[in-house]
Amino acid sequence: MSRQSNRTTDSKKMNSELFTLTYGALVTQLCKDYENDEEVNKQLDKMGYNIGVRLIEDFLARSSVGRCHDFRETADVIAKVAFKMYLGITPSVTNWSPAGDEFSLILESNPLVDFVELPDNHNSLIYSNLLCGVLRGALEMVQMAVDVRFAQDTLRGDNVTEIRMKFIKRIEENLPAGDE
Amino acid sequence: MADDSLFEFLHMEIVSHVYKEQESRGENDKERGTCVSILECMGFRVGQGLIERITKDSPSFKDELDVMKFLCKDFWTNIFKKQIDNLRTNHQGTYVLQDNRFALITQLSSGKQYLEEAPKYLAFSCGLLRGALSNLGLESVVTAEVSVMPACKYSVCVSVL
Numbered sequence: 001m002s003r004q005s006n007r008t009t010d011s012k013k014m015n016s017e018l019f020t021l022t023y024g025a026l027v028t029q030l031c032k033d034y035e036n037d038e039e040v041n042k043q044l045d046k047m048g049y050n051i052g053v054r055l056i057e058d059f060l061a062r063s064s065v066g067r068c069h070d071f072r073e074t075a076d077v078i079a080k081v082a083f084k085m086y087l088g089i090t091p092s093v094t095n096w097s098p099a100g101d102e103f104s105l106i107l108e109s110n111p112l113v114d115f116v117e118l119p120d121n122h123n124s125l126i127y128s129n130l131l132c133g134v135l136r137g138a139l140e141m142v143q144m145a146v147d148v149r150f151a152q153d154t155l156r157g158d159n160v161t162e163i164r165m166k167f168i169k170r171i172e173e174n175l176p177a178g179d180e
Numbered sequence: 181m182a183d184d185s186l187f188e189f190l191h192m193e194i195v196s197h198v199y200k201e202q203e204s205r206g207e208n209d210k211e212r213g214t215c216v217s218i219l220e221c222m223g224f225r226v227g228q229g230l231i232e233r234i235t236k237d238s239p240s241f242k243d244e245l246d247v248m249k250f251l252c253k254d255f256w257t258n259i260f261k262k263q264i265d266n267l268r269t270n271h272q273g274t275y276v277l278q279d280n281r282f283a284l285i286t287q288l289s290s291g292k293q294y295l296e297e298a299p300k301y302l303a304f305s306c307g308l309l310r311g312a313l314s315n316l317g318l319e320s321v322v323t324a325e326v327s328v329m330p331a332c333k334y335s336v337c338v339s340v341l
Contacts, residue, residue, distance in 0.1 A: 016182035018259055019190065021229045025222040026194055033201065047197055051189045058185055086183045111182055115229075 016088070020114050027127060037125040044126070048133020049140075056138040059085065067142075071167050072096075074144070075103050078135070078165075087111050091163075107161040110154060118155045127155050131163065143171045184261070191284060195219065195300050216303045223307020224314070231312035234258055244338060247316055248275050255312055260284075277309075277334040286330040298326040309334060 026047075030040045063081050068074040075093045084090050089111065095104040112128045126132075132148040139146050145168040152158035198215045234255060241247045252264035256279075266278035284301045288294045302324040310322045319339045326332045 017233055018226070018230060019182040019187045021226040022187060022190055022194075022222070025225045026190070028225070029218065029222055043197075047193050050196070051193050054192075055185075055189055058189075086186055088182065 016111055017114070020111060023112055023130070024116060027125075031122065031125070037122055041124075041126045041129045044129035045133040045136075048130035048135075049137035050133075051130070052134035052137025052139075053141050055086075055134060056141045059138070071101060071103075074139070075105075075165070079105055082138075083107075095164075097166075101167040103165055104151065105163040105165065107163070110161045113155055116155060123156075126150050126153065128153070128161070135163075135165065140171065143173065145169050145171050188284065191301075191304060194222070194304070199300065216299065219300070219303035220307040220310070223304040224311035225307075226304075227308035227311025227313075228315045229311075230259070230308070231255065231315045235316070241316070244273075244318065245269070247313070247318060248277075248336070251309065251312060252277060259308065273338040273340060275336040275338070277336065278331065279334075280331045282330050282332045285326070285332065289329045291329060293329070295326060295329065298329060298332070299324065302326065302332055306334065309336060313338070 027040070027044070030043050031037075034040050034043065059082055063085065065077050065081055068077055079091045079093050083105075089107060089109060091105040091107045093103055094106055096102070110128060112131070116127065118125060118127065128150065132150065135148045136146055147166040147168055149164055150162070151164040152160055152162035154161050198218050202215050235250075241250065248267060248269070252267050256262065256264050260279075260283040262279075262281070262283070264277045265280045266276075268276045268278075282302070282305075284305065285298055288298065288301070306322040306324050310320055313320045313322075313336070321337045321339070322334055324332055324334045
């Protein structure tokens with residue numbers, strides 16, 4: 001897809017609201033369709049996965065990032081290039097495990113949750129779970145199996161949003177991956 | 181802040197999800213509306229919210245035609261980065277908005293291929309228009325049709341209260 005490179009900050013902001021509002025409408029619809037929060041979380045993750053496997057192509061086409069040599073480099077690219085490009089924020093990479101296979105992304109602000117409040121009967125809803133699916137799907141397309149989950153969430157009272165990413169294994173090239 | 185492509189990816193996935201769900205539930209679930217109305221309802225909510233944000237600081241509109249012109253220019257540009265190409269009306273509450281290159285279907289085809297699939301991708305934007313009009317005080321019925329991709333026509337019938 002071709003994109004214009006010059007945008008006013010106003011129209012970029014408006015588009016952020018379009019995305020945020022659409023995401024909100026999606027979560028609302030899913031909550032109506034499924035009885036419990038666990039199901040909604042699973043659906044969000046699945047949808048995120050389907051988006052992620054396509055998003056990675058868009059990302060690689062638009063950024064000039066080459067192949068990452070290790071997980072630390074991957075973490076930096078995700079935080080400084082990918083998040084910046086798509087959501088306009090730069091989370092910080094912290095809390096590396098001693099083995100170097102697990103880290104946290106700390107988001108000071110999460111564009112997905114602008115205007116959002118969780119009602120009391122949805123305590124176990126992970127509102128931004130789409131992000132976990134996107135990261136998982138995108139990395140699977142570059143031969144990395146990862147486990148992504150939310151460790152902290154501002155919507156549930158924490159100060160920051162923390163996404164924990166764990167490297168599981170390298171995927172062999174000839175394994176076909178399809179939509180779930 | 182959020183990139184344009186994010187909305188397109190999300191929209192694609194939402195359409196795909198709604199249709200997959202309908203398939204898996206089969207005909208047992210008769211109370212549930214069709215996929216198109218689900219998508220249109222989502223668009224409606226988003227349209228309501230967006231029009232509030234966009235018109236926050238603007239003065240009120242002179243008349244219905246003014247509202248429609250605003251939707252064709254500023255509203256559509258904010259969302260799809262271009263204006264509606266053609267607006268026609270019978271001056272009795274019916275308007276036809278034509279977009280010659282609708283952003284959400286340009287990548288599908290530029291001719292007759294996938295013509296039957298196109299309405300799935302128009303439902304959300306019909307809702308956007310209906311929601312925007314609703315929050316500007318106008319009740320309407322919005323439908324869309326495609327005869328040649330990627331051009332589409334929206335018919336807006338504003339009801340007289």
